[in-house]
Amino acid sequence: xxxxxxxxxxxxxxxxxxxxxxxxxxxxxxxxxxxxxxxxxxxxxxxxxxxxxxxxxxxxxxxxxxxxxxxxxxxxxxxxxxxxxxxxxxxxxxxxxxxxxxxxxxxxxxxxxxxxxxxxxxxxxxxxxxxxxxxxxxxxxxxxxxxxxxxxxxxxxxxxxxxxxxxxxxxxxxxxxxxxxxxxxxxxxxxxxxxxxxxxxxxxxxxxxxxxxxxxxxxxxxxxxxxxxxxxxxxxxxxxxxxxxxxxxxxxxxxxxxx
Amino acid sequence: xxxxxxxxxxxxxxxxxxxxxxxxxxxxxxxxxxxxxxxxxxxxxxxxxxxxxxxxxxxxxxxxxxxxxxxxxxxxxxxxxxxxxxxxxxxxxxxxxxxxxxxxxxxxxxxxxxxxxxxxxxxxxxxxxxxxxxxxxxxxxxxxxxxxxxxxxxxxxxxxxxxxxxxxxxxxxxxxxxxxxxxxxxxxxxxxxxxxxxxxxxxxxxxxxxxxxxxxxxxxxxxxxxxxxxxxxxxxxxxxxxxxxxxxxxxxxxxxxxxxxxxxxxxxxxxxxxxxxxxxxxxxxxxxxxxxxxxxxxxxxxxxxxxxxxxxxxxxxxxxxxxxxxxxxxxxxxxxxxxxxxxxxxxxxxxxxxxxxxxxxxxxxxxxxxxxxxxxxxxxxxxxxxxxxxxxxxxxxxxxxxxxxxxxxxxxxxxxxxxxxxxxxxxxxxxxxxxxxxxxxxxxxxxxxxxxxxxxxxxxxxxxxxxxxxxxxxxxxxxxxxxxxxxxxxxxxxxxxxxxxxxxxxxxxxxxxxxxxxxxxxxxxxxxxxxxxxxxxxxxxxxxxxxxxxxxxxxxxxxxxxxxxxxxxxxxxxxxxxxxxxxxxxxxxxxxxxxxxxxxxxxxxxxxxxxxxxxxxxxxxxxxxxxxxxxxxxxxxxxxxxx
Ligand SMILES: Cc1cc2nc3c(=O)[nH]c(=O)nc-3n(C[C@H](O)[C@H](O)[C@H](O)COP(=O)(O)OP(=O)(O)OC[C@H]3O[C@@H](n4cnc5c(N)ncnc54)[C@H](O)[C@@H]3O)c2cc1C
Ligand code: SF4
Ligand code: SF4
Ligand code: FES
Numbered sequence: 001x002x003x004x005x006x007x008x009x010x011x012x013x014x015x016x017x018x019x020x021x022x023x024x025x026x027x028x029x030x031x032x033x034x035x036x037x038x039x040x041x042x043x044x045x046x047x048x049x050x051x052x053x054x055x056x057x058x059x060x061x062x063x064x065x066x067x068x069x070x071x072x073x074x075x076x077x078x079x080x081x082x083x084x085x086x087x088x089x090x091x092x093x094x095x096x097x098x099x100x101x102x103x104x105x106x107x108x109x110x111x112x113x114x115x116x117x118x119x120x121x122x123x124x125x126x127x128x129x130x131x132x133x134x135x136x137x138x139x140x141x142x143x144x145x146x147x148x149x150x151x152x153x154x155x156x157x158x159x160x161x162x163x164x165x166x167x168x169x170x171x172x173x174x175x176x177x178x179x180x181x182x183x184x185x186x187x188x189x190x191x192x193x194x195x196x197x198x199x200x201x202x203x204x205x206x207x208x209x210x211x212x213x214x215x216x217x218x219x220x221x222x223x224x225x226x227x228x229x230x231x232x233x234x235x236x237x238x239x240x241x242x243x244x245x246x247x248x249x250x251x252x253x254x255x256x257x258x259x
Numbered sequence: 260x261x262x263x264x265x266x267x268x269x270x271x272x273x274x275x276x277x278x279x280x281x282x283x284x285x286x287x288x289x290x291x292x293x294x295x296x297x298x299x300x301x302x303x304x305x306x307x308x309x310x311x312x313x314x315x316x317x318x319x320x321x322x323x324x325x326x327x328x329x330x331x332x333x334x335x336x337x338x339x340x341x342x343x344x345x346x347x348x349x350x351x352x353x354x355x356x357x358x359x360x361x362x363x364x365x366x367x368x369x370x371x372x373x374x375x376x377x378x379x380x381x382x383x384x385x386x387x388x389x390x391x392x393x394x395x396x397x398x399x400x401x402x403x404x405x406x407x408x409x410x411x412x413x414x415x416x417x418x419x420x421x422x423x424x425x426x427x428x429x430x431x432x433x434x435x436x437x438x439x440x441x442x443x444x445x446x447x448x449x450x451x452x453x454x455x456x457x458x459x460x461x462x463x464x465x466x467x468x469x470x471x472x473x474x475x476x477x478x479x480x481x482x483x484x485x486x487x488x489x490x491x492x493x494x495x496x497x498x499x500x501x502x503x504x505x506x507x508x509x510x511x512x513x514x515x516x517x518x519x520x521x522x523x524x525x526x527x528x529x530x531x532x533x534x535x536x537x538x539x540x541x542x543x544x545x546x547x548x549x550x551x552x553x554x555x556x557x558x559x560x561x562x563x564x565x566x567x568x569x570x571x572x573x574x575x576x577x578x579x580x581x582x583x584x585x586x587x588x589x590x591x592x593x594x595x596x597x598x599x600x601x602x603x604x605x606x607x608x609x610x611x612x613x614x615x616x617x618x619x620x621x622x623x624x625x626x627x628x629x630x631x632x633x634x635x636x637x638x639x640x641x642x643x644x645x646x647x648x649x650x651x652x653x654x655x656x657x658x659x660x661x662x663x664x665x666x667x668x669x670x671x672x673x674x675x676x677x678x679x680x681x682x683x684x685x686x687x688x689x690x691x692x693x694x695x696x697x698x699x700x701x702x703x704x705x706x707x708x709x710x711x712x713x714x715x716x717x718x719x720x721x722x723x724x725x726x727x728x729x730x731x732x733x734x735x736x737x738x739x740x741x742x743x744x745x746x747x748x749x750x751x752x753x754x755x756x757x758x759x760x761x762x763x764x765x766x767x768x769x770x771x772x773x774x775x776x777x778x779x780x781x782x783x784x785x786x787x788x789x790x791x792x793x794x795x796x797x798x799x800x801x802x803x804x805x806x807x808x809x810x811x812x813x814x815x816x817x818x819x820x821x822x823x824x825x826x827x828x829x830x831x832x833x834x835x836x837x838x839x840x841x842x843x844x845x846x847x848x849x850x851x852x853x854x855x856x857x858x859x860x861x862x863x864x865x866x867x868x869x870x871x872x873x874x875x876x877x878x879x880x881x882x883x884x885x886x887x888x889x890x891x892x893x894x895x896x897x898x899x900x901x902x
Contacts, residue, residue: 047798069508123298135359138356149366159395163296
């Protein structure tokens with residue numbers, strides 16, 4: 001949708017930070033309008049022309065990106081107050097909010113520099129929930145288990161999670177320094193619990209998600225599912241995991257041990 | 260450091276992850292380097308699928324042998340046959356393994372893995388997972404790597420950039436020099452074998468379908484330090500991409516595989532809305548010229564046909580775009596293509612389920628890369644090999660494959676330095692068949708991973724632990740000096756601007772059509788760019804996450820690599836696969852059934868070029884026509900003339 005009456009130029013206000021323990025500050029740049037521009041091309045323009053609106057020459061802003069087609073998960077940012085992928089956000093969608101687009105780094109992860117944040121915690125969480133299928137090795141052992149179309153479709157939806165962190169940014173329970181594992185890792189646990197071989201680690205995954213920082217910390221506010229760029233069925237996954245944990249807890253209670 | 264051998268893998272795409280898993284499994288610890296978190300590697304972008312003969316395809320008459328044959332035919336016989344033989348015959352096992360790792364491959368009603376049709380084949384043999392197959396395959400290997408990481412067998416160095424191979428006095432590779440792109444620290448990492456799995460070089464052409472990290476800088480750095488390039492002139496231009504401000508986004512071949520049709524209005528410069536143009540006023544030019552393959556001719560052919568149609572003035576509104584139409588397909592099929600159709604809508608605002616998409620060719624894949632070799636092995640043909648319709652298999656029923664586990668497999672000319680995946684020039688020859696790249700990457704990692712582990716364990720030369728400190732210090736210092744030189748520069752040339760000019764020049768002169776005059780112009784221009792590069796201006800002199808500096812350094816490597824591409828394209832005076840020369844429109848086997856090798860000459864700062872024969876031990880080269888109707892006419896003419 002190309003909106004009418006676009007300005008010839010507009011402003012972008014970028015939140016900057018020179019390093020992890022440095023103070024943050026804002027700088028504003030002027031960018032010529034071009035139809036079809038996305039936020040990455042705006043940043044590219046600023047990087048090549050790093051002069052602020054008050055004529056100060058500054059350093060090119062730093063950001064993270066890869067695919068530029070919304071599949072690698074690298075370029076999440078807070079744009080006009082909303083967390084989203086900067087490659088798939090078009091300037092046209094963002095300009096109606098005034099003549100200035102504001103671009104800030106995500107707030108729930110440590111800043112490396114400017115818009116570039118460190119999301120290592122998400123990858124560590126994948127280790128905690130044993131986010132893999134425990135195959136016996138890469139030898140030629142024939143096909144994997146058969147799977148119904150319905151199961152494949154649900155697993156496919158979960159497998160599209162690109163570890164971008166938008167859901168964590170939006171989640172009121174996830175904080176920079178608390179222990180909550182967040183919706184992304186919960187969904188991945190469900191993903192692996194669904195696979196015939198992945199199931200073999202189900203109990204260990206559920207154990208990891210039962211204690212502090214696990215599923216219980218989710219307040220069910222559903223902000224996560226609303227911002228996920230890949231439409232990962234997060235609330236459905238959270239509900240499924242809740243049921244699995246209940247069954248698991250009951251079993252444990254009756255068997256007196258982890259069954 | 261101890262005496263236990265270690266392996267370094269640079270690159271965490273499909274090739275690098277598969278290699279890490281395989282080497283770790285063989286009991287050798289792996290240090291895995293990637294300039295981005297491995298899960299964000301470019302492989303995540305692959306959409307369409309991965310080729311392999313399976314039981315369903317086999318019952319329709321397809322075989323591994325045929326997969327090999329299609330690959331060689333597609334590659335215009337520039338690919339070496341033993342590695343291609345091995346890849347095609349391992350393909351079903353590779354898919355089985357991925358399946359066991361939990362890749363959500365699309366299923367038939369019965370729960371079997373579904374197949375789709377892809378270019379260059381008349382058989383359905385492409386496995387897929389929605390329209391984001393690369394993402395799912397990459398994640399499966401990422402998960403297995405994480406498992407080894409949790410067990411302490413793989414150590415990841417993410418956000419570390421490879422700067423050069425560490426080469427000892429004997430000329431063996433014994434590690435790497437790398438830089439942390441956040442702290443900017445430069446360090447040496449000794450190892451007993453090094454795998455480069457650093458992907459393609461699309462960024463050299465400015466806009467392409469590749470990720471922003473695909474600069475080819477890593478390959479260029481190996482090249483500058485003595486590794487040879489093989490066939491650098493072979494660049495694949497994908498026929499269907501969505502031209503964009505910042506990049507060209509791919510519209511996967513699966514759109515055509517599932518029945519998408521390419522057309523232009525029959526009337527030049529027709530400005531009507533596509534839905535107002537009736538069927539009979541549309542020109543389905545691929546279907547008309549190639550009735551058997553239709554929209555699924557290989558990429559080089561589709562690309563040139565689209566390019567020519569636009570040149571003749573048939574492009575949409577007279578411009579440089581044609582229609583790719585899926586609007587007529589049944590809803591179920593459209594659902595299968597959901598991810599890519601949504602992508603189109605997201606970036607253009609048009610809904611392709613209702614309106615035909617507007618597309619144009621874009622640089623997409625790097626067939627050339629680091630030159631590698633392998634250990635061949637003659638052995639009895641296995642039963643899966645069905646040469647009945649291709650009589651050229653050697654008489655006594657023996658085939659020529661690779662020797663499994665041999666340290667020579669996919670090693671560059673520098674002992675101990677391997678190249679896997681897209682950066683490896685093997686497998687695809689003159690052009691790559693769609694859905695063969697993912698296979699070649701994973702195959703390299705899994706099959707040749709053992710070769711690397713064996714090399715690391717062999718005690719045929721001094722160990723990495725014996726590297727003299729003076730040599731390490733010298734290598735580190737040279738890299739520091741290089742950066743200091745860039746920083747100290749206070750010229751006026753903007754590196755982003757230089758990159759834009761380089762990209763336009765390369766795209767214009769050295770992609771779809773390669774005219775000698777234009778390439779010579781480009782050569783002069785690149786020489787000029789080289790001069791300008793000496794006086795660039797950085798906007799950032801900080802010592803923390805300085806992307807400006809890192810980009811400027813990679814730009815230097817892109818310029819050097821561009822040279823190699825141009826020079827080899829100029830000397831290959833024939834047309835073969837993606838390499839089309841209007842002055843030499845035919846393939847010339849007599850002179851050019853050869854690998855082009857580029858060796859960097861540090862004195863002249865340009866490549867020295869030589870050629871090497873490509874043996875054809877199993878399949879004899881034949882003309883590549885894909886049943887083109889015009890070619891058939893020509894055949895008749897020739898036959899008539901002969902009478
Ligand atoms: C849009 C698109 C769609 C595609 N679809 C298909 C398809 O459907 N089927 C198919 O078969 N093929 C497809 N391809 C091709 C295929 O995706 C690639 O050839 C393949 O993924 C390359 O994998 P790789 O492991 O060699 O490299 P990559 O995935 O590119 O990984 C390179 C790795 O090297 C690292 N690296 C690079 N330079 C350095 C450095 N200097 N220091 C440290 N690390 C470095 C990167 O961080 C990355 O981890 C597609 C390609 C594109 C562009
Ligand atoms: S679940 Fe969605 S929002 Fe969360 S990390 Fe994955 S893709 Fe991003
Ligand atoms: S449902 Fe709410 S609390 Fe739970 S993970 Fe999602 S956003 Fe966070
Ligand atoms: S750059 Fe990959 S998701 Fe935006």
